[in-house]
Amino acid sequence: MKSNFWRFSVAPMLDWSDRHCRFFHRLLTRRARLYTEMITTGALLHGDRARHLDFNVQEHPVALQLGGSEPGELALCARLGEQWGYDEINLNCGCPSERVQRGAFGACLMAEPLLVRDCVRAMRDAVSVPVTVKHRIGIDKVESYDFVRDFIGTVAQGGAQVFIVHARNAWLKGLSPKLNREVPPLRYEIVARLKQDFPELTIVINGGLTTLEASSAQLEAVDGVMLGREPYHHPWLLAAVDPLLFGEAPTVTDRFQLIEPLVEYGARHVRDGGRVRDLARHVLGLFNGLPGARRWRQRLSDPLELSRNDPMLIASAAKQVSAG
Numbered sequence: 526m527k528s529n530f531w532r533f534s535v536a537p538m539l540d541w542s543d544r545h546c547r548f549f550h551r552l553l554t555r556r557a558r559l560y561t562e563m564i565t566t567g568a569l570l571h572g573d574r575a576r577h578l579d580f581n582v583q584e585h586p587v588a589l590q591l592g593g594s595e596p597g598e599l600a601l602c603a604r605l606g607e608q609w610g611y612d613e614i615n616l617n618c619g620c621p622s623e624r625v626q627r628g629a630f631g632a633c634l635m636a637e638p639l640l641v642r643d644c645v646r647a648m649r650d651a652v653s654v655p656v657t658v659k660h661r662i663g664i665d666k667v668e669s670y671d672f673v674r675d676f677i678g679t680v681a682q683g684g685a686q687v688f689i690v691h692a693r694n695a696w697l698k699g700l701s702p703k704l705n706r707e708v709p710p711l712r713y714e715i716v717a718r719l720k721q722d723f724p725e726l727t728i729v730i731n732g733g734l735t736t737l738e739a740s741s742a743q744l745e746a747v748d749g750v751m752l753g754r755e756p757y758h759h760p761w762l763l764a765a766v767d768p769l770l771f772g773e774a775p776t777v778t779d780r781f782q783l784i785e786p787l788v789e790y791g792a793r794h795v796r797d798g799g800r801v802r803d804l805a806r807h808v809l810g811l812f813n814g815l816p817g818a819r820r821w822r823q824r825l826s827d828p829l830e831l832s833r834n835d836p837m838l839i840a841s842a843a844k845q846v847s848a849g
Contacts, residue, residue: 530586531687531729533740533770534558535763536753537590537615537659544580546807548790550756551583552783553763556771559587563617565630566593569602578609588613590659592620594630594640596647603648603656614648616641618660621695632695635664635672638679645683657687659731662715663694670715674722687727689751690716717746737762737769744770758810780811784843791836801838802831808839817846 535542535550537560547559564577569591580587589606591614593599603614618641620631634641641658648656658680662673677688693709711733720728729749734740740750756762761780767773777783791804805825812818824830824842831838 529771531558531689531727531749532556532744533749533766534560534588534689534729534751535756536560536731536751537562537588537617538753538757539563539620541757541807543803543807544584545790545794545804546757547584547587548581549783549787549804549807550760550763551581552786553760553776554766555776556767556773557763558613559584560615561587561589561611563590563592563620564602566591566595566598566602569605570598574605578605578611580610582610585610586612588615588657590615590617592617592630594634594637594644596640596644599644600647600651604651607652607654611654613655613657614652615657615659615689616644616648618658619691619695621661621664621697632661632664633697635660635676635695638676641676641680642683645680645685649684655687656685657689658685659689659691661691661693661695662712665694665697668694670718673715674719677719677723677726681723681726686725687729688719688723689729689731689749690719692716692730692732713743713746720747737765741770757807759813760808760810761813780815781843781847783811784840788836788839791839795834795836800831801834801836804836805831805839812846815846821846 533556535557539562542560542562550559568577589611591599591602606614617631618634645656645658692711692713692715696709713730716728716730727748729751730743730747731751734750734752735755740752743750764775764777768775787808791801794804795801809822809825812821821842824838824845
């Protein structure tokens with residue numbers, strides 16, 4: 526069933542969901558769909574493409590999220606994403622930050638559904654992988670269900686079949702991106718109603734979900750769930766995704782099973798000219814809730830330790846956790 530491809534995913538998170546983070550998350554779950562942080566069309570067309578697009582083959586299935594509002598540029602960038610090997614191209618219509626708005630994309634695009642439809646159509650014409658849209662349920666004080674219903678109905682005319690819906694309004698003025706994730710009330714019933722009105726589309730719910738139990742409950746009404754901050758800060762949650770949501774054996778059953786592949790990955794990254802801190806910052810939450818978790822975080826955050834750029838720091842810190 527096509528919706529199973531989006532049954533569970535980890536959200537695109539600016540400055541967080543880079544390729545090192547995604548490699549780590551893939552060690553925990555085979556089935557979760559992973560997303561890049563948002564990459565603007567300008568960055569791809571005029572910047573270092575390899576730096577933005579390179580990823581590890583182990584990350585599949587992995588989606589590229591684009592930020593932009595010009596159909597031709599988005600089509601070019603979607604084609605680049607497909608050539609690089611991404612499994613999906615996602616258009617950001619949900620980010621409320623003023624910096625993004627100045628680029629005329631993100632959540633402000635919800636006010637221009639015809640333009641979004643044209644953007645999607647251009648990308649669909651350019652690639653054979655799915656083109657999906659991530660958006661909010663409304664902008665500013667527009668809380669009418671008709672607004673988001675008509676947005677999806679119009680954009681679907683461009684060929685989008687998958688809509689990832691953050692169940693909060695985006696306030697475009699007066700709230701920081703952080704407060705935009707917390708202040709506007711969650712309205713899960715709106716997303717469930719969208720699925721009822723568009724049964725032929727894949728509707729994925731996002732926003733405020735912190736447990737797999739709550740996620741499973743949402744799957745009674747929609748096709749998929751997307752979590753972001755919770756699996757980032759408490760990544761061991763992801764180890765239960767495959768058995769609980771897909772009925773498959775877990776990828777790992779013990780957190781210490783991750784240490785060797787993390788050290789090996791860190792060593793490869795260092796050989797390629799990278800820094801251990803690029804990986805270490807994403808694994809700080811691995812042992813949260815266990816004795817020794819604080820020491821693990823301290824060791825992997827220590828500037829002196831990180832300055833040595835030795836991937837064995839990860840193994841050394843893990844030994845202190847196991848010793849309590």
